[in-house]
Amino acid sequence: MIKASEKASKILIRDFGEIENLQVSKKGPSDFVTNSDLKAEKIILEELIKARPNYSIISEENGIKKNKDKNNTWIIDPIDGTINFLHGIPHFAISIALKTKNEIVSGLIFDPIKNEMFFAEKNNGAFFNNQRIRVSKKNQINDSLFATGGKNKNEPDLPFRKSGCAALDMAYVAAGRYDGYFQNNLNLWDIAAGIVLVKEAGGLLNEIDLSVNKNIKVIASSADINSKLLEKLSNF
Secondary structure (H helix, E strand, O other): OHHHHHHHHHHHHHHHHHHHHHOOOOOHHHHHHHHHHHHHHHHHHHHHHHHOOOEEEEEOOOEEEOOOEEEEEEEEEEEEOHHHHHOOOOOOEEEEEEEEOOEEEEEEEEEOOOOEEEEEEOOOEEEEOOEEOOOOOOOOHHHOOEEEOOOOOOOOOOOEEEOOOHHHHHHHHHOOOOOEEEEEEEOHHHHHHHHHHHHHOOEEEOOOOOOOOOOEEEEEEEOOOHHHHHHHOOOO
16 A cells, blocks of 8 residues: 555555646646556556455546455545645645455555655554554543635634544544544545544544445544534534
8 A cells, every 4th residue: 555655645646746737728628637646556456456466446537346255445636635736836745545344444545745654554554754642631622623625604612723634534533743633525435544544543523334435524633622622523
């Protein structure tokens, strides 16, 4: 997973550097980003298939591919935060997760521009650039900072940010940068790697049905703030 993400990141870093030159044409940037997405995904798939040829695959660009091994599935998002990427905002990530049966057993979120890698493995902890990470210890809502995204009908009474990258939002919860994250209507590839990261960093998540690929709701936070966050999100 690390090798695949590092290899794909070279394409994204190079293409991200080109984005500014493309802002002039209306059609240019979005086509260019789609192309970057596909190129990065192709590299990731090549590396993962080389290592585990029989695993099944769920990816944002290529959809679902069932292989001989249906118990193990790679879940891939080559660029989470494409709108940021498209506008030259350096906040996007590669996300790769491994689902075994009905559980995410390892996950990696790599921010190529900041060279920040978050990864976790079931029962082995969560790490940021090889340093062990834990969720935050704050237990007062007013001292906390949360992340969300998308459109919320009722904006909750919470201090929050919208960063435009669900994968990094969850990685930041695992690393204690954010105290929690909540969002509706997510795709599985946006959050799969984040699920194991948050759990292995000592955080809590709502029940998530991993057999569904779309319209997923996530509420993730540290254990210390969880009940207070859920109270604030009672209408969410």
